[in-house]
Amino acid sequence: xxxxxxxxxxxxxxxxxxxxLIRNNTTLNDRQRKFVKRYYNGRQLLRGFYxxxxxxxxxxxxxxxxxxxxxxxxxxxxRLFEYIPSNCEVQKYGFEIDxxxxxxxxxxxxxxxxxxxxxLAKINRIxxxxxxxxxxxxxxxxxxxxxxxxxxxxxxxxxxxSTALFIELGIHSLVDGGRGIFLVPKSLFTNEFxxxxxxxxxxxxxxxxxxxxxxxxxxxxxMVESCLIYYEKSKDKINxxxxxxxxxxxxxxxxxxxxxxxxxxxxxxxxxHLR
Ligand SMILES: C[S@@+](CC[C@H](N)C(=O)[O-])C[C@H]1O[C@@H](n2cnc3c(N)ncnc32)[C@H](O)[C@@H]1O
Numbered sequence: 001x002x003x004x005x006x007x008x009x010x011x012x013x014x015x016x017x018x019x020x021l022i023r024n025n026t027t028l029n030d031r032q033r034k035f036v037k038r039y040y041n042g043r044q045l046l047r048g049f050y051x052x053x054x055x056x057x058x059x060x061x062x063x064x065x066x067x068x069x070x071x072x073x074x075x076x077x078x079r080l081f082e083y084i085p086s087n088c089e090v091q092k093y094g095f096e097i098d099x100x101x102x103x104x105x106x107x108x109x110x111x112x113x114x115x116x117x118x119x120l121a122k123i124n125r126i127x128x129x130x131x132x133x134x135x136x137x138x139x140x141x142x143x144x145x146x147x148x149x150x151x152x153x154x155x156x157x158x159x160x161x162s163t164a165l166f167i168e169l170g171i172h173s174l175v176d177g178g179r180g181i182f183l184v185p186k187s188l189f190t191n192e193f194x195x196x197x198x199x200x201x202x203x204x205x206x207x208x209x210x211x212x213x214x215x216x217x218x219x220x221x222x223m224v225e226s227c228l229i230y231y232e233k234s235k236d237k238i239n240x241x242x243x244x245x246x247x248x249x250x251x252x253x254x255x256x257x258x259x260x261x262x263x264x265x266x267x268x269x270x271x272x273h274l275r
Contacts, residue, residue, distance in 0.1 A: 054263060068091075070084055102114055102116035119166070143160055153195065176235050182228070
């Protein structure tokens with residue numbers, strides 16, 4: 001699956017500068033750290049289209065972590081940890097395959113236990129389950145499923161698609177009653193991926209779907225319609241909650257602060273719905 005790359009030379013340039021900063025400095029001062037956090041864009045060959053900070057804010061506010069452990073299954077430079085509270089009652093864990101991004105994540109978010117590994121190979125080796133999973137997995141990366149045991153979604157037509165396997169990994173990693181939030185392409189709701197949705201529905205409840213416009217990834221040089229799936233894993237209460245769908249396609253702007261305000265309204269709406 002290919003997504004149109006929107007070549008944004010400014011963001012490319014800024015990402016290169018941040019890469020250089022990291023290469024030339026073993027420690028960063030506050031200004032450099034802020035710069036790298038904002039502009040380092042990862043290596044897009046690995047489908048590393050990093051999350052816009054306002055989207056990361058919306059994801060964290062929905063998840064509303066107060067205590068427990070949180071896993072990002074493909075954490076890149078750690079943007080999804082930005083708004084997860086840092087205190088001794090919250091433990092953060094990240095998997096990331098790219099050594100450069102893992103190193104940068106460690107530098108930017110020292111309280112994250114980050115493991116530089118192939119997350120998909122971890123499914124049978126995860127020693128603990130998580131209260132929360134937060135994820136923007138690599139989308140549409142072709143993976144060789146023969147390398148991985150332990151997935152049920154390797155028997156479906158889209159079996160080589162990384163999005164499907166990362167969703168299974170995320171749900172597998174949750175404790176019963178745990179909550180996950182997944183940033184995925186909207187194409188996940190097409191017939192092609194019906195088995196993935198079926199898998200989600202047979203392991204818990206899709207609490208909310210929030211649609212984002214293709215411009216939400218502008219700073220990561222890609223134009224693609226995406227959505228957030230807010231999810232609860234549950235053995236007993238399968239499919240018992242009516243999903244609320246909210247579209248931000250016409251409301252999301254390029255202004256981060258406005259988007260964050262919008263995010264808080266969305267969180268209120270979802271919470272009222274789930275009450
Ligand atoms: C879409 S990016 C998201 C990064 C970050 N979570 C964010 O939201 O900004 C996906 C990340 O997955 C990583 N990745 C790709 N395949 C992976 C694998 N098999 N195991 C762990 N990480 C992987 C990429 O290197 C990239 O950093």
